[in-house]
Amino acid sequence: MKGREFKDAMYDGLAKLLKALSNPYRLEIIEMLSQGEKSVEGIVQTTTLTFANASQHLQVLKNNNIVKARKEKQYVFYSIINDEFLSLYQHVIKYAVQEIAELEKTLNRQREDNNASNAVSLDELETMLQNKDVLLMDVRPAFEFEFGHITGAMSVPMNEMMSKLKSFSKDKEIIAYCRGPFCVLADEAVRILSEQGYSIRRLDEGYPEWKIKNLN
Amino acid sequence: MKGREFKDAMYDGLAKLLKALSNPYRLEIIEMLSQGEKSVEGIVQTTTLTFANASQHLQVLKNNNIVKARKEKQYVFYSIINDEFLSLYQHVIKYAVQEIAELEKTLNRQREDNNASNAVSLDELETMLQNKDVLLMDVRPAFEFEFGHITGAMSVPMNEMMSKLKSFSKDKEIIAYCRGPFCVLADEAVRILSEQGYSIRRLDEGYPEWKIKNLN
DNA sequence: CAAGTATTCAATAGATATATTGAATACTTG
DNA sequence: CAAGTATTCAATATATCTATTGAATACTTG
Numbered sequence: 001m002k003g004r005e006f007k008d009a010m011y012d013g014l015a016k017l018l019k020a021l022s023n024p025y026r027l028e029i030i031e032m033l034s035q036g037e038k039s040v041e042g043i044v045q046t047t048t049l050t051f052a053n054a055s056q057h058l059q060v061l062k063n064n065n066i067v068k069a070r071k072e073k074q075y076v077f078y079s080i081i082n083d084e085f086l087s088l089y090q091h092v093i094k095y096a097v098q099e100i101a102e103l104e105k106t107l108n109r110q111r112e113d114n115n116a117s118n119a120v121s122l123d124e125l126e127t128m129l130q131n132k133d134v135l136l137m138d139v140r141p142a143f144e145f146e147f148g149h150i151t152g153a154m155s156v157p158m159n160e161m162m163s164k165l166k167s168f169s170k171d172k173e174i175i176a177y178c179r180g181p182f183c184v185l186a187d188e189a190v191r192i193l194s195e196q197g198y199s200i201r202r203l204d205e206g207y208p209e210w211k212i213k214n215l216n
Numbered sequence: 217m218k219g220r221e222f223k224d225a226m227y228d229g230l231a232k233l234l235k236a237l238s239n240p241y242r243l244e245i246i247e248m249l250s251q252g253e254k255s256v257e258g259i260v261q262t263t264t265l266t267f268a269n270a271s272q273h274l275q276v277l278k279n280n281n282i283v284k285a286r287k288e289k290q291y292v293f294y295s296i297i298n299d300e301f302l303s304l305y306q307h308v309i310k311y312a313v314q315e316i317a318e319l320e321k322t323l324n325r326q327r328e329d330n331n332a333s334n335a336v337s338l339d340e341l342e343t344m345l346q347n348k349d350v351l352l353m354d355v356r357p358a359f360e361f362e363f364g365h366i367t368g369a370m371s372v373p374m375n376e377m378m379s380k381l382k383s384f385s386k387d388k389e390i391i392a393y394c395r396g397p398f399c400v401l402a403d404e405a406v407r408i409l410s411e412q413g414y415s416i417r418r419l420d421e422g423y424p425e426w427k428i429k430n431l432n
Numbered sequence: 433c434a435a436g437t438a439t440t441c442a443a444t445a446g447a448t449a450t451a452t453t454g455a456a457t458a459c460t461t462g
Numbered sequence: 463c464a465a466g467t468a469t470t471c472a473a474t475a476t477a478t479c480t481a482t483t484g485a486a487t488a489c490t491t492g
Binding site: 039040 | 436440441
């Protein structure tokens with residue numbers, strides 16, 4: 001293989017991977033699958049996609065070594081192919097949020113609207129958990145919590161929030177987290193609970209970031 | 217802004233960034249600019265692109281916060297926007313080469329064809345430079361060397377290789393490097409010099425990887 | 433094996449990306 | 463200011479991507 005052919009082959013392959021990532025719905029699917037495996041139906045429920053369309057996007061991701069599929073009964077369960085990809089994806093998110101002014105602004109406005117500007121980083125959370133008596137609250141749906149969650153967290157899905165609300169002490173500081181920096185569940189939790197007089201902040205990141213950080 | 221709107225805005229923005237990266241020629245441009253700033257003409261010379269086409273690709277990169285432009289006299293000099301992006305780009309390359317079977321295979325075959333399979337990593341290079349008397353050879357064009365190079369390297373551009381060849385000792389181990397893992401100059405250097413009986417290996421990475429690694 | 437369900441396939445129309453061409457702009461230098 | 467040069471713009475044809483639709487497949491369960 002000549003030098004030019006080799007370079008073309010490498011850059012074509014690389015561009016193919018990045019093309020598979022360059023669609024907003026596929027990115028949303030990746031966020032969902034970062035929480036644990038999900039069937040096509042599971043994806044359809046949490047996005048605005050139709051069944052056939054979700055299936056096609058999932059196949060693009062599968063054909064480009066981003067997700068893998070496992071069949072069980074009638075269901076096909078998709079999941080992120082490996083932790084290396086998850087780590088790369090998080091690097092992309094982090095770069096975009098920190099270096100692209102437009103996205104940084106949108107994120108900040110969203111947090112301000114929900115009184116969630118004073119987000120806690122994963123590093124801060126770690127020292128807080130060691131030194132203080134904080135309530136770490138996982139506000140994702142229960143089955144995502146079951147697939148995996150931050151050590152020491154309590155599962156309080158958003159739909160159960162109001163009924164469980166009374167059982168929380170207003171003296172204890174609460175940290176809410178969900179799927180990642182783009183997940184709005186934690187923002188909503190902050191808005192609702194701070195309106196009720198609780199001391200609550202959100203985690204800047206989410207469960208997948210914690211998982212990658214604690215792999216060693 | 218509603219939760220759905222916020223997510224759409226974030227994922228659209230993210231997809232836009234990734235779309236800008238999802239083209240093989242733009243990736244090659246990024247590799248070239250990783251060596252230091254270059255005019256449009258500089259890009260045209262080292263790729264197969266026409267002037268107008270290169271200019272358009274550069275503008276896509278500029279509009280997506282990947283490169284920045286500086287005007288001097290009639291020339292417009294483009295460069296990578298910041299080290300954070302360079303670091304992200306290198307993460308993508310590393311993932312692709314290690315986790316995508318097709319790319320890994322293509323890279324390995326290229327190295328085998330040039331007797332360059334026994335590449336040295338940046339970590340290995342560091343200990344080698346401390347313990348042995350090795351000749352570190354930068355085989356990129358001279359002006360790229362001048363923009364920046366690995367500490368202790370000697371500039372031996374490929375077009376001067378044959379004339380300078382006589383001055384190298386066959387007893388000393390040689391490590392050749394160029395622009396990065398995809399750069400073929402180092403492979404060619406290995407093939408040529410090993411045929412001449414020299415003890416030579418290539419660096420797995422290139423100058424930009426060394427630069428990011430040594431930022432602190 | 434019939435009915436039901438989850439998923440995928442195939443075809444298509446509309447949207448977006450890309451390379452090419454020739455012209456326009458902006459700047460420098462004499 | 464005229465001529466030359468580097469770069470960008472504008473228009474366009476082709477290729478690729480995407481969502482939608484309706485049907486096909488594969489599997490389970492009664």
